[in-house]
Amino acid sequence: MESKLLDLINTVQTPEGIDINLRVAGIWPRSIAWTIDLLIRGVMYGILAFITGMLGEFGAGLMLTGFFLIEWFYPVLFEVLNKGMTPGKQYLNIQVLNSDGTPVGWSPSMLRNILRTVDFLPFFYGLGFISMLMNDRFQRLGDLAADTIVVYYNSKTTLQTIPVQEPIKLGVNLNLKEQQAIIRYAERSGQLSEDRMQELAEILNPLDVPDHNMIKKKLLGIANGLIGRK
Amino acid sequence: MKQTEFEKKYEELWIELESKLGLISQVVISSNETVDIKEGDRKNSKKSRLTLDPDLGESFPEKYRLLCHHLSLARSRHYSPLLVERLEKLVINAHQIYYRRKTHFLESVLIYFTSGFAQSVRNEWRLVLLSSILFFGSFFGMLITLQYYPDMVYTVISGEQLAEMESMYDPSQDKIGRGRSSGTDFQMFGFYIFNNTGIGLKTFASGLLFGIGSIITLLFNGLTIGGVAGYLTYIGYNSTFWPFVSGHSAMELFAIVLSGSAGFKLGFSIISPGRKSRLRSLKDSAKEAMYMMYGVASMFIVAAFIEAYWSSMSDIPAMVKYAVGIVNFLLLTSYFLFVGRHRAIR
Numbered sequence: 015m016e017s018k019l020l021d022l023i024n025t026v027q028t029p030e031g032i033d034i035n036l037r038v039a040g041i042w043p044r045s046i047a048w049t050i051d052l053l054i055r056g057v058m059y060g061i062l063a064f065i066t067g068m069l070g071e072f073g074a075g076l077m078l079t080g081f082f083l084i085e086w087f088y089p090v091l092f093e094v095l096n097k098g099m100t101p102g103k104q105y106l107n108i109q110v111l112n113s114d115g116t117p118v119g120w121s122p123s124m125l126r127n128i129l130r131t132v133d134f135l136p137f138f139y140g141l142g143f144i145s146m147l148m149n150d151r152f153q154r155l156g157d158l159a160a161d162t163i164v165v166y167y168n169s170k171t172t173l174q175t176i177p178v179q180e181p182i183k184l185g186v187n188l189n190l191k192e193q194q195a196i197i198r199y200a201e202r203s204g205q206l207s208e209d210r211m212q213e214l215a216e217i218l219n220p221l222d223v224p225d226h227n228m229i230k231k232k233l234l235g236i237a238n239g240l241i242g243r244k
Numbered sequence: 245m246k247q248t249e250f251e252k253k254y255e256e257l258w259i260e261l262e263s264k265l266g267l268i269s270q271v272v273i274s275s276n277e278t279v280d281i282k283e284g285d286r287k288n289s290k291k292s293r294l295t296l297d298p299d300l301g302e303s304f305p306e307k308y309r310l311l312c313h314h315l316s317l318a319r320s321r322h323y324s325p326l327l328v329e330r331l332e333k334l335v336i337n338a339h340q341i342y343y344r345r346k347t348h349f350l351e352s353v354l355i356y357f358t359s360g361f362a363q364s365v366r367n368e369w370r371l372v373l374l375s376s377i378l379f380f381g382s383f384f385g386m387l388i389t390l391q392y393y394p395d396m397v398y399t400v401i402s403g404e405q406l407a408e409m410e411s412m413y414d415p416s417q418d419k420i421g422r423g424r425s426s427g428t429d430f431q432m433f434g435f436y437i438f439n440n441t442g443i444g445l446k447t448f449a450s451g452l453l454f455g456i457g458s459i460i461t462l463l464f465n466g467l468t469i470g471g472v473a474g475y476l477t478y479i480g481y482n483s484t485f486w487p488f489v490s491g492h493s494a495m496e497l498f499a500i501v502l503s504g505s506a507g508f509k510l511g512f513s514i515i516s517p518g519r520k521s522r523l524r525s526l527k528d529s530a531k532e533a534m535y536m537m538y539g540v541a542s543m544f545i546v547a548a549f550i551e552a553y554w555s556s557m558s559d560i561p562a563m564v565k566y567a568v569g570i571v572n573f574l575l576l577t578s579y580f581l582f583v584g585r586h587r588a589i590r
Contacts, residue, residue, distance in 0.1 A: 028312070028335075028339055030309060030312040031312075031316070032315055032316055032335060034335055034336050034339065071428045071430070071431045072428060072430050072431065074431045074434065075428070075430035075431035075433055075435070076430075076434060077434065078431075078434030078435050078437065079433070079434040079437055079438065081438055082434075082437050082438040082441060082442060085442070086442070086445060111340070115336065115339060115340070115343075116339070116340060116344070116345070117340050117343075117345075119345050119347070120347075121531065121535070124534060124537075125530055125531075125534045128445050128448065128449050128534075129449050129452060129530075130449075131445070131446050131449035131450065132449050132450060132453060132457070135450075135453075155452060158523060158526060158527070159452065159510065159526050159527060159530035160527075160530060160534075161527045190322055193322075194322060194324070194325070197324045198324060198325055198326075201324055201325075241246060241247040241248050241324070242246020242247060242248045242249055243248050
């Protein structure tokens with residue numbers, strides 16, 4: 015790493031000796047996810063109460079058992095069986111993992127959700143909030159004890175390819191950083207607007223050549239050459 | 245090797261894994277070049293997106309290792325960030341499937357109740373002793389005090405609640421027990437599970453606060469339960485109260501004590517971490533405490549079952565109920581003392 019910036023990236027080493035980078039989710043997305051789950055649980059309580067309400071006293075027993083299960087096991091079931099995602103977390107694309115990047119199992123999930131009680135103290139996640147601000151992985155107390163983290167989950171890979179052009183061989187040798195900058199520029203050509211592409215290319219043009227498009231083309235050509243197209 | 249060459253050589257493997265893992269590779273192409281993705285693969289990937297256990301075939305470990313190799317190559321050769329990112333995503337997802345923990349549920353439950361649970365309780369005998377002293381000390385202290393100073397009951401229970409308790413165990417009533425005047429056995433079963441097990445789990449969790457939560461809950465429960473028992477004994481409701489509670493008392497009171505111990509385990513791990521860091525110590529102890537809590541939660545549920553279905557039977561002679569209560573107590577005590585003694589600790 016060249017620079018130590020404040021970052022959400024958390025690096026975990028796998029047994030294969032590979033570093034994988036996980037992006038830790040902060041307080042805001044987690045609060046939203048929690049709120050969504052709260053609403054869903056509210057609806058579940060409502061439906062359960064309505065259905066069991068028609069069954070008389072037997073229904074009341076069923077309702078309380080159901081309330082118990084929803085209160086303690088709603089997050090656990092989803093986290094273990096749905097890749098670490100409760101519906102709220104799924105909506106925000108975040109998931110719970112063990113801190114070594116492996117999927118969360120029954121015990122850690124139970125632990126982090128039972129200890130939610132303490133995170134909630136003294137009122138509305140006071141301790142959880144303080145705990146999350148005090149460590150670099152936004153772990154609340156339950157996460158610390160269960161050794162879990164909440165990270166962003168990305169299911170889609172967006173593959174950008176560099177537009178094909180006549181490769182240009184440069185007379186000078188570019189260093190690594192310069193090469194990467196040009197390749198990165200070319201790869202982003204699908205995401206950036208034409209104007210922005212030209213604007214960026216212009217940085218390299220101190221002589222103010224009137225045809226901006228030419229510089230952009232040249233850069234893309236160099237990129238083609240750098241990644242080894244013939 | 246230039247990046248393009250590298251990509252061409254291994255792209256097939258990546259696309260295969262991506263579609264099997266349900267990662268949809270969305271190819272953004274800004275020129276006429278196309279990346280070859282077969283229609284079939286696309287459909288497959290959409291279908292497999294929701295499956296948790298995609299069929300990855302026997303060669304998955306081999307392919308996974310190869311993929312890791314590709315990622316480290318791509319990184320060390322400084323290939324473009326987007327290629328590295330793509331491989332990274334693939335590795336993260338494959339890693340999660342490869343290292344999923346496989347559990348044999350029934351087997352582990354069996355091992356747990358035939359040795360693991362009792363072992364873990366014995367292992368923490370100091371904490372169990374501490375919570376027992378706190379809980380049973382306050383319980384019997386209150387119970388005995390009330391025989392001489394009955395007014396003391398108002399220090400722990402409000403007059404309203406006391407009146408309610410009094411009416412519940414009134415010998416002139418035909419149905420006794422908590423909230424028995426209305427409600428069937430199953431309704432009460434639901435209530436006991438919701439209430440008691442919830443309290444147990446909260447006692448455990450609040451122990452994390454340096455054990456303070458455990459102390460408070462244990463003392464509070466000891467004093468209130470002792471208060472009710474002492475007061476009802478004092479006013480002479482012996483014929484209804486004691487037979488009613490004798491059946492489930494061993495199970496329920498032990499469960500309260502054990503959830504307090506599990507809470508202490510969390511709290512003390514932070515107070516005196518020994519040679520570990522506080523965080524490390526908390527993580528290790530939390531794992532063990534959680535292991536114990538599975539059994540404690542089951543005990544609460546069994547206690548709820550006994551309380552709802554056995555204790556409420558009012559036509560059984562008191563002597564039988566006492567006998568059952570004593571047998572339950574002896575069984576439970578010997579379970580914790582002897583079960584799994586000769587088996588290796590997990």
